[in-house]
Amino acid sequence: MKGKHKGYAVSVVLAVMLAMTAGCGNNTASESEGAGADAEQTVAVGAGRITQCVNWPCYIDPAVGSGYADSVSMLNLYDTLTFPNTDGSVSPFVATDWEVSDDSTEYTFHLRDDVYFHSGNPLTASDVKFSMDRLLTIGEGYAYLFVDLIDSVAAVDEHTVLFKLKKPSGTFHSTVIRLYILDEKTVMENIDASGTYGEFGDYGKAWLTTNDAGSGPYKVKEMKTEEYLLMERNADYWGGWEDGAPEQAKVIGGITGANLRTMMSRGEVDISYDAETQETYDALDELDGMTVVRLAMGTNLNLMLNTKLAPTDDIHLRRAMAYAMDYETLGTNIYPKSRTATGPIPSGFKAALDASEFPYSRNLEKAKAELEQSPYREELLSGELPIALTWCTEGGDRQEKFALLVQAGMSELGVKVNITGKPFAAMMTDAQTVETTPNASMVVFAPPSLDVGSVLKARYHSDSCGSWEQMEWLRDAEIDEMIETAVTIPGDAERDAQYAEIARKIVELCPTIWLDLSHPMAYNSDHVVLWPAAEISKTGEPFIYATGYTAYYRDFRLAE
Amino acid sequence: MGISIAKRILTYVLVLFGLSILIFVIARVMPGDVARMALGPRTPEATVEALREEMHLRDPIYTQYFYWLGDIFKGDFGVSIISKRPVLDDIRIYLPATMELVLLSAVFTAFFGIVLGVLSAKYSGKWPDAIIRIFSYFGVVAPAFFWAVLVMLLFAYLIPILPSSGRIGPGLTEPAHVTGMYILDYLLAGNTAGAFDALKHILMPAVVLSFGGISQAARITRTSMTENMMKPYASAERAYGIPENKILFKYLLRPSLNSTISVMALDIAGAFAGAFLVEQIFNYPGLSRYCLQAMLNKDVFAVSAVVMVFGVIFIVMNFVTDIIISVLDPRVRLAARGEA
Numbered sequence: 069m070k071g072k073h074k075g076y077a078v079s080v081v082l083a084v085m086l087a088m089t090a091g092c093g094n095n096t097a098s099e100s101e102g103a104g105a106d107a108e109q110t111v112a113v114g115a116g117r118i119t120q121c122v123n124w125p126c127y128i129d130p131a132v133g134s135g136y137a138d139s140v141s142m143l144n145l146y147d148t149l150t151f152p153n154t155d156g157s158v159s160p161f162v163a164t165d166w167e168v169s170d171d172s173t174e175y176t177f178h179l180r181d182d183v184y185f186h187s188g189n190p191l192t193a194s195d196v197k198f199s200m201d202r203l204l205t206i207g208e209g210y211a212y213l214f215v216d217l218i219d220s221v222a223a224v225d226e227h228t229v230l231f232k233l234k235k236p237s238g239t240f241h242s243t244v245i246r247l248y249i250l251d252e253k254t255v256m257e258n259i260d261a262s263g264t265y266g267e268f269g270d271y272g273k274a275w276l277t278t279n280d281a282g283s284g285p286y287k288v289k290e291m292k293t294e295e296y297l298l299m300e301r302n303a304d305y306w307g308g309w310e311d312g313a314p315e316q317a318k319v320i321g322g323i324t325g326a327n328l329r330t331m332m333s334r335g336e337v338d339i340s341y342d343a344e345t346q347e348t349y350d351a352l353d354e355l356d357g358m359t360v361v362r363l364a365m366g367t368n369l370n371l372m373l374n375t376k377l378a379p380t381d382d383i384h385l386r387r388a389m390a391y392a393m394d395y396e397t398l399g400t401n402i403y404p405k406s407r408t409a410t411g412p413i414p415s416g417f418k419a420a421l422d423a424s425e426f427p428y429s430r431n432l433e434k435a436k437a438e439l440e441q442s443p444y445r446e447e448l449l450s451g452e453l454p455i456a457l458t459w460c461t462e463g464g465d466r467q468e469k470f471a472l473l474v475q476a477g478m479s480e481l482g483v484k485v486n487i488t489g490k491p492f493a494a495m496m497t498d499a500q501t502v503e504t505t506p507n508a509s510m511v512v513f514a515p516p517s518l519d520v521g522s523v524l525k526a527r528y529h530s531d532s533c534g535s536w537e538q539m540e541w542l543r544d545a546e547i548d549e550m551i552e553t554a555v556t557i558p559g560d561a562e563r564d565a566q567y568a569e570i571a572r573k574i575v576e577l578c579p580t581i582w583l584d585l586s587h588p589m590a591y592n593s594d595h596v597v598l599w600p601a602a603e604i605s606k607t608g609e610p611f612i613y614a615t616g617y618t619a620y621y622r623d624f625r626l627a628e
Numbered sequence: 629m630g631i632s633i634a635k636r637i638l639t640y641v642l643v644l645f646g647l648s649i650l651i652f653v654i655a656r657v658m659p660g661d662v663a664r665m666a667l668g669p670r671t672p673e674a675t676v677e678a679l680r681e682e683m684h685l686r687d688p689i690y691t692q693y694f695y696w697l698g699d700i701f702k703g704d705f706g707v708s709i710i711s712k713r714p715v716l717d718d719i720r721i722y723l724p725a726t727m728e729l730v731l732l733s734a735v736f737t738a739f740f741g742i743v744l745g746v747l748s749a750k751y752s753g754k755w756p757d758a759i760i761r762i763f764s765y766f767g768v769v770a771p772a773f774f775w776a777v778l779v780m781l782l783f784a785y786l787i788p789i790l791p792s793s794g795r796i797g798p799g800l801t802e803p804a805h806v807t808g809m810y811i812l813d814y815l816l817a818g819n820t821a822g823a824f825d826a827l828k829h830i831l832m833p834a835v836v837l838s839f840g841g842i843s844q845a846a847r848i849t850r851t852s853m854t855e856n857m858m859k860p861y862a863s864a865e866r867a868y869g870i871p872e873n874k875i876l877f878k879y880l881l882r883p884s885l886n887s888t889i890s891v892m893a894l895d896i897a898g899a900f901a902g903a904f905l906v907e908q909i910f911n912y913p914g915l916s917r918y919c920l921q922a923m924l925n926k927d928v929f930a931v932s933a934v935v936m937v938f939g940v941i942f943i944v945m946n947f948v949t950d951i952i953i954s955v956l957d958p959r960v961r962l963a964a965r966g967e968a
Contacts, residue, residue, distance in 0.1 A: 125710050125921075132712065134668055207675030208667050215672045277712055293711050294721065294913040295794065322911045323793060326777045330785045330792045493660025493926055496669060516670070536669055 116315030118596060118621055120339040121328060124321020126297055128288070129276040130199065130248035131206040134516070138209070139616025140319055141297055146248035146282035149177050149196070150241050152518050154604060154611040156417045157560070158242050162191065162249065162283075172236035172558050173219075177244075179227040183306045185251035186280065186287040193223035198252035200231075202271050210246035213516060217243070236556035238563050239519040245614060246517055251281040285309075285622040286317055296320040305622075312597070312625035319619075324348075332358065338596050339619075342587035343464060346404070349588050357594030361602040362405040362586035366414045366612040367514040369403070369467075370527075371457075371474065371581035372539040373507065379444035379453050380507040386578040388442065389455075389508075390428040391435035392477035393581055402469045409582035411571040412527060416612030418560075419520050419567035426575060432480060439481055454484040457508040458498070461489045467510050474508070474581075496536045509539040512585065514615050520567045521555035528574055540579035547573060598625035640943045644936070651935040652693050655928040665926045666709035696932070706929030710921055715933045718918060723937065724808025725795060726900055726907070726914035731809075732834035734896045737841035741892065742885070744842065745849020746876055752854055760846060767843025772902075775836045776909040783832060791829050793911040800825055833910045837903055841895040845888050852884035886953055886960075893949035897942045 120140070127133030128141045151161040160166075163177040183191040200221045203211050217240070219232040233240065255272035258279070263270025272281070278291040285307065286299035299317045301309065323331055324341070325348060331337040333355050340352065342363075353360045373380045373389065380386055395408045410426040413419050439445060447453035457474060459467040468489060475485040488506075490498070495511070498504045515523045525532070530548050532538040547570060554566035574580075591599060601618035604611050656662070663679040664671075680686055684695050699706065705715040748760040784792035791797060795810055800822055803813035811830070814822035856862060857880060865875045904916035915934060922930035954960045 127712070134670065207678075208671050211675070212670045212672050273712070292913075293713070294718075294918070295911075318798075322908070322917075325909070326780055326785075327792050327909060327911055330780055330788075333785060334788055334792075336793075336798075491659060491924075492669075493658075493665055496664060497659060497661060 116626060117318060118314040118316070118339070118624060118626060119318040119320060119337050120619060121323045121337055121341040122319045122321055123341060123343070125293065126319060126321060127209075127277075128280060128291065128297060129273060130209060130250060131203045131211065131271070132208050132273065132276075134209045134212075134246075136514075136615055137319060137321065139614075140619040141299075142248050142282075143284070143616050144286040144299055144317060144619070144621055145280040145284045145288065146250070147183060147191070147284050148247060148249065149179075149244045152242075152245050152614045152617055154416075154613060156518050156520075156612050158245060158518065166241055168238075168241075168558055172238050172240075172556050173233045175231045175233070175240050176224070177229050177231070179229065180306065181227055183283050184304065185254065185283045186302055187251050187254045189251050189253050191249060191251075191283050192226050193229040194226075195249055195252045196229045196247070197221045197223050198255070199250045200247060202250065202255070202268075203247065205265060205268070206271060206273070210516065213243050213246055213522065237521075238556055238558040239521055242519045243517050243522065249283065250276075251283070254281040289316065295322070299621075307622070309622070310625075312628075314621050314624055314626055317621040328352075329355075332590065332592060335592065335595065338592045339599075340590040342589050344588070344590075345465070346588075349590055352590035357592055358590055359593040359602070360588055360590045361599075361605050362588050363601050363605050363613070363618055364407070364414075364416060364584060364586050364611065365514070365615065365618060366416055366518075367512060367585045367587065368409055368412075368414045369406075369470070369583040369585050370511050370513055371470075372509045372511055373579055373581070374502065374505045374509075374539060374541055375577070375579050376502045376541040376543070377505065377507060379442070379448060380455065382442050382444055383578060384438045384441040385444060385448070385455075387428075388435045388438035388481060388483075389474070389478065390578050390581055391431045391438060392481055393428070394430050394473055394477055395428075395583075396430070398470060398473060398583060402466050402473065403583060403585060404588070406586040407584040409584045411575045412524065412580065412582065413520055413567060413571050414515065414523070414612065415584050416610045417518075417520050417523075417567075419564040419571070420610070421568060421571050421575070425572065428575075428578070428581075430477075435481055439483070448483045451484045454486045455508060456506040457485050457487045457510070458490050458495060458506040459487065459510040460495060460512075461491050463510065463512065470510060492536070495539075499536045499539050500534050502541050505539050505541065511536060511539065513537065515612075516615060518612065518614050519555075520564070521551065524551050524567065524570055525555065528570075528579075542574075542577070542579050544577070595627050596624060597627050598623075600624070636947070640947075643943065644939055647939045648697065648932070648936060649693065651932050652696060653689065655926075655931045656689060656692070658923070658926055660926045662709075662926055662928050696929075700936075705933040708922070708930040709927045710918075710925050710930065715930050718930065719915065719933060719937060720808070722913060722915040722918045725810075725912065726903060726916055728809035728811065729830060729834055729837065729903060729907070729912065729914055730896060730899045732830055733837040733841070733899060734892075736835060736838035737845055737892060737895065740838070741842045741845025742849055742881070742888065744846035745888065746853060746881065748846060748850040749853035749857060750872070750876060752850070757850075760850075764843040764847050767839045768847075770839075771905075772836055772840060773905040773909060775839050776833070776906050779832050779836055780909065790832055792832070793829075795826060795829050795913060796822070797825050797829070830912075833903075833906050833912050837899055837906050841892060841899070844895060845892050848891055849884060849888045852887055853880055856880045856884050882956055886957055889952055889956070890949055893945050893952075897945035900941050901938045 122137035122140060124137060126137035126141055128145060130142050130146060133142060147162045149161060149163040150158040152158050162179055162183055164180055166175055166177045168175055179193060185191060200218065204215060204218060217233050217237060219234045222230045224230050258275035259269035259272050260274050261269040265271045277293065280288045285302055285305045287302050289300040290298040297319050301315055323337060324344065328340055329348065329351055332352060349360050352358050373386050375381055399406045399408055407415055410421040410423050444453055457471055459471040471487040475487055478485045495509060498506065513527065526537045528538060528542050528547055529551050530543045533541050533543055550570045554563055554570060557563035557566060591602065600623050601613060662685060663676045663683060667676050667679060684692050708715050708718050711718050744760050748757045751757045780792050783790045803810055803817050803822060806813045806816050810826035811823050814826055862875060862880060865879055901916060903914060904920045907914040907917035919931065919934040
């Protein structure tokens with residue numbers, strides 16, 4: 069290479085390096101500055117944004133989504149008739165009040181007259197009817213809560229909507245926290261006529277993948293289906309705004325481990341997801357301004373015992389397993405700050421049993437005594453009849469540790485437990501018949517609404533046998549009847565008493581080993597100065613959030 | 629020559645056909661009910677059953693295959709159960725992202741791999757050779773995700789000069805879609821700030837992705853160069869007094885590159901599919917990460933389509949490599965014509 073060429077090459081390399089260096093530096097600052105060259109292509113980045121990591125993908129169409137990320141998005145973009153409280157009750161929201169017929173089969177909701185969609189259209193009873201019809205027709209998302217319940221919906225007048233139910237329900241006003249109200253006019257303006265829903269085309273499904281038709285406190289600013297959802301304030305929100313509430317809210321997927329730690333340290337993410345390793349939370353806890361909280365969200369972890377397959381079809385063996393369980397290690401080392409459950413109703417619900425009513429705690433003497441009464445005792449002790457336990461691989465290493473803890477506990481009794489990790493998809497397939505359902509299966513259950521009846525029905529009613537929600541195969545006619553009766557009782561106290569009675573009956577049968585999960589989440593408390601869920605968790609009082617409602621951003625407050 | 633190319637194209641078609649059967653079967657025998665996975669665990673059974681019918685899941689697997697193949701010939705790769713969009717739309721979005729990442733990585737691989745290989749050969753047995761050898765061993769032995777975490781902690785956490793996630797910063801909007809490769813699209817739009825931002829975002833993943841390739845290329849180049857340096861024509865060139873650098877770069881490098889290019893091409897083609905860990909760690913929305921998510925969610929249409937795309941890329945890369953080698957090495961051209 070000639071000297072002149074060498075000189076050019078060195079100059080070019082230096083120029084590139086210089087330009088790179090100029091383009092680097094503090095990321096957040098440079099992003100807005102760097103973009104200054106093309107101001108029209110930028111959006112404001114400021115202190116008024118909250119960013120939360122969630123699981124991904126995220127579906128923002130109310131007739132499609134029902135996961136955590138979906139719920140977080142929908143409850144911020146859309147309004148509902150009632151709003152959940154942290155004690156398991158609901159408050160009026162878009163509905164100012166409601167009436168229930170004597171037989172609990174008709175609910176009449178009266179709507180506010182000052183609610184407007186992001187499009188500017190007023191929210192009316194017709195929109196409520198449209199939203200329910202759309203949800204039931206598409207049949208996805210939270211439709212499962214309503215599909216067996218709704219007979220018809222009618223807009224009585226502009227601000228009155230009547231729901232007729234196929235069967236009595238004392239808790240329908242709680243279930244409608246999952247009926248997100250869409251702007252009928254906007255949706256119909258954006259349907260794809262080639263869709264499969266007749267005159268409704270695709271019912272707006274394609275458009276609603278990246279847009280909203282809601283009236284909620286936030287509206288879609290940008291939806292990148294592969295990465296994040298960015299929402300911005302609905303400035304004209306009927307509920308108003310208080311100082312410090314986030315101007316923008318961003319939910320972002322796929323940020324884990326080292327990347328999460330890096331982004332949180334740089335202030336690019338404010339709230340972590342809840343499925344990180346303990347090491348990651350410990351590392352996050354050490355960062356300046358970072359706080360790790362553990363939120364009880366009504367989710368419980370269930371070791372479901374197949375009551376129709378040997379040897380767990382024997383109640384004495386199931387009780388022996390419950391007594392052999394090391395609950396302290398489980399609730400401190402494996403799932404820190406999780407509570408030992410008091411039965412099938414998660415703590416936080418008023419109907420949850422008192423700890424004094426729950427008989428199971430680690431007691432090897434009682435476990436041995438129960439095992440002595442088992443007709444399978446000999447086969448169990450000889451290893452001829454091991455217990456098959458499946459844990460869910462998506463549950464991470466903590467579920468595996470839980471499985472090993474069960475194995476260790478039973479080995480103290482001389483009983484062999486074979487453990488297998490399987491993806492949830494395979495577990496769902498296994499759950500379809502008694503024979504393919506393992507003796508013990510580990511499943512996390514999150515209540516979709518604040519109705520204990522829906523929890524009990526999904527978990528222990530015979531109708532749910534064959535699904536992942538009930539791998540116990542309880543099939544107990546008495547419990548079925550008790551649940552069906554309880555959900556029709558209109559009075560809260562009376563209904564809760566009946567739910568508690570069902571819980572006692574289930575505890576007696578010992579089909580499950582329960583753990584009330586606490587979800588660890590790290591957040592930047594220097595920036596997020598008020599996060600209601602974090603505050604309430606610090607009080608130590610029982611509380612419950614319906615899935616996603618810990619992230620109702622309108623109630624958050626950010627530092628100036 | 630024409631017959632040779634025709635034979636090769638026929639082989640490629642057969643390979644793709646075999647791949648399509650293989651991936652179709654594998655995607656469907658993975659555990660889990662496709663329709664149930666698509667609609668979620670709590671969706672009413674009637675809705676799930678309707679989807680099973682729509683997806684022909686009740687038909688024998690060979691019937692399903694022919695439905696799928698027929699749709700592909702019509703340009704319909706099905707709808708992804710993750711994104712709820714046509715898979716082809718997803719590929720249009722994700723493929724350019726991975727393409728951009730792999731191309732930049734390929735540039736690093738080619739440049740640094742060859743330069744380090746030549747230096748290593750030139751200083752064979754001396755300290756530069758030893759350092760490059762150690763680097764190469766580390767590059768080959770340590771997996772990409774190790775480098776990804778290390779580089780991220782170094783340049784995004786301890787010395788925060790590079791972004792750790794995504795394709796562009798939150799302050800920027802995407803460039804108008806021309807190629808789908810952001811750096812190029814920003815430059816075409818005259819937005820240099822945007823191009824720099826995209827470059828900053830892609831730099832760490834691309835460098836990390838290239839480590840393995842650089843190491844391999846360096847070692848192979850060194851071996852070939854060292855062998856060629858011993859050949860009589862190299863000695864003759866030295867005897868004529870031709871400068872050593874000229875001998876290395878003008879006369880020895882070209883014949884030494886056959887193996888390097890073959891391996892490099894396979895590395896680059898493999899990087900399309902193998903980038904998933906790097907894309908996952910850097911939260912980079914590319915096709916590999918998309919494919920991983922599709923597999924975890926039993927998104928059969930997405931998995932099948934993406935694997936077919938990777939298959940085509942692999943074949944194209946092989947074809948291009950053969951052409952490059954035949955251009956570089958006259959012996960290969962002559963052998964193809966039957967003259968050697």
